[in-house]
Amino acid sequence: MIEARGxxxxxxxxxxxxxxxxxxxxxxxxxxLGPNGAGKSTTMRMILGLDRPTSGTVLVDGRHYRDLPAPARHVGALLESRAIHPGRTAENHLLTLARTHGISRRRVDQVIDLVGLRGVARKRARGFSLGMNQRLGIASAxxxxxxxxxxxEPVNxxxxxxxxxxxxxxxxxxxEGRSIMVSSHLMSEMALTATELIVIGRGRLIAQTSVDEFVRAASGTHVRVRxxxxxxxxxxxxxxxxxxxxxTVHAGTVHAGTVQSAGEPAGEPDVIEVVGLPSPRIGEVASAHGITLHELTPRLVSLEEAFMDITRDAAEFTAAPALAGGNR
Incomplete structure (x- = not known):
C-alpha cells in the first residue's frame, strides 16, 4: 500500500x-492521471526515494522507501524502460539486480518467461525495440x-x-492483493485496466475516486438537447x-463558452450538446424563456472526455485551436 500525506x-x-x-x-x-506537467513523475520519484519531499510524507507498506530492508521485495518500479546498460543482455541485467537483493536464478527465469523475453534473453539490450525494453523494465519491477x-507509462x-x-x-x-499504481496518457486503456483513479493537476489533487464514479460525475453535465x-x-x-x-454530438470543435459548428451541416439543426450544466438547470433556462424542449438526455461520456473536462483548467500546456483549412 502507498500512503501520501501532505x-x-x-x-x-x-x-x-x-x-x-x-x-x-x-x-x-x-x-x-494528470496533464503534462501535473507532477506525476515527481510524485512517483518521491514514492521511490529518488526525490526528497520539501514537506509531507509518503510511505510504502507503512515505511519510507529508504527504510525498507529489501526494497525490491516491497515495491517494484518502472520509471524509465531504457535504464539498462546497452551492452548487457536481458538475462545478465536481471541477474545483476537479483544478486543485489538475494533473489534466486530461478526467479530470474520465471520473470523472463512471464514477460515473453525468453527468445532474446541472451541478446544485448542495444538491439532491443522500445516494446522489448518495456517488457524488460516490467520484468525488473x-x-x-x-x-x-x-x-x-508501462504500455508505451x-x-x-x-x-x-x-x-x-x-x-x-x-x-492477488497487490497494490498497483499506473500512470498513463492512454485513457482508453486506463478505462479497461484501472478500478480507481487519482487525478492531479498543477501538483494538486483533483479527484480520488473509482473510474465508474469519475465518469458518472462528468456524464451528469453532458446533456443532449433537442x-x-x-x-x-x-x-x-x-x-x-x-x-x-x-x-450532433462531436459535430464541431470544442471551445469553452462558445456555440460551435463544424463549418458544414451537422445533420440535426435542432440538436445541441450542452457541457457544464445539469439537466434541471437547462430545463429551468428553457422554461424561463418560453422554449419548448423535445429531448433532454444526459449522455454517458468516455473516461477521456471526463478527464479532459475535469483537467481543462489544470493543463499547463494547451494548443491553440486549429484554423479551418490550415495556415496557408
Whole structure:
C-alpha cells in the first residue's frame, strides 16, 4: 500500500507537487492521471526515494522507501524502460539486480518467461525495440515479487497483443492483493485496466475516486438537447456558463463558452450538446424563456472526455485551436 500525506515538492520558486494526499489500496489497479506537467513523475520519484519531499510524507507498506530492508521485495518500479546498460543482455541485467537483493536464478527465469523475453534473453539490450525494453523494465519491477508496483507509462511502445498482456497481468496481480499504481496518457486503456483513479493537476489533487464514479460525475453535465429554438437556447446556456456544441454530438470543435459548428451541416439543426450544466438547470433556462424542449438526455461520456473536462483548467500546456483549412 502507498500512503501520501501532505506531499509537497518545490524546485526553487516552482511548486511541482502541492500538499498532495492519497492512498493506493491493495487489491485494485489505481490509475494515476494528470496533464503534462501535473507532477506525476515527481510524485512517483518521491514514492521511490529518488526525490526528497520539501514537506509531507509518503510511505510504502507503512515505511519510507529508504527504510525498507529489501526494497525490491516491497515495491517494484518502472520509471524509465531504457535504464539498462546497452551492452548487457536481458538475462545478465536481471541477474545483476537479483544478486543485489538475494533473489534466486530461478526467479530470474520465471520473470523472463512471464514477460515473453525468453527468445532474446541472451541478446544485448542495444538491439532491443522500445516494446522489448518495456517488457524488460516490467520484468525488473516484478523480480522481487513485490506487494506494490509503481509503473510509469508501462504500455508505451507495446503492440496490441502486448497492451492486452500487460492489462491482464496488472489486473491479475491486483486480484492477488497487490497494490498497483499506473500512470498513463492512454485513457482508453486506463478505462479497461484501472478500478480507481487519482487525478492531479498543477501538483494538486483533483479527484480520488473509482473510474465508474469519475465518469458518472462528468456524464451528469453532458446533456443532449433537442428543441425547435435550439440555437437561441444554446446562446442562453452559454451565457449561463455552459459550453455548447451545435448539431450532433462531436459535430464541431470544442471551445469553452462558445456555440460551435463544424463549418458544414451537422445533420440535426435542432440538436445541441450542452457541457457544464445539469439537466434541471437547462430545463429551468428553457422554461424561463418560453422554449419548448423535445429531448433532454444526459449522455454517458468516455473516461477521456471526463478527464479532459475535469483537467481543462489544470493543463499547463494547451494548443491553440486549429484554423479551418490550415495556415496557408
Amino acid at each position: 506531499l509537497t515538492k518545490r524546485y526553487g520558486g516552482k511548486v511541482a507537487v502541492d500538499d498532495l494526499s492519497f492512498t493506493v489500496r491493495p487489491g485494485v489497479v489505481t490509475g494515476f 516484478l523480480l522481487g515479487d513485490p506487494s506494490t508496483l509503481v509503473l510509469d 511502445g507495446l503492440d496490441p497483443e502486448g497492451i492486452r498482456w500487460i492489462r491482464d497481468l496488472l489486473r491479475g496481480l491486483a486480484a 428543441a425547435p429554438r435550439a440555437s437561441e437556447l444554446g446562446a442562453l446556456l452559454v451565457h449561463a456558463g455552459a459550453t455548447v456544441h451545435a448539431g
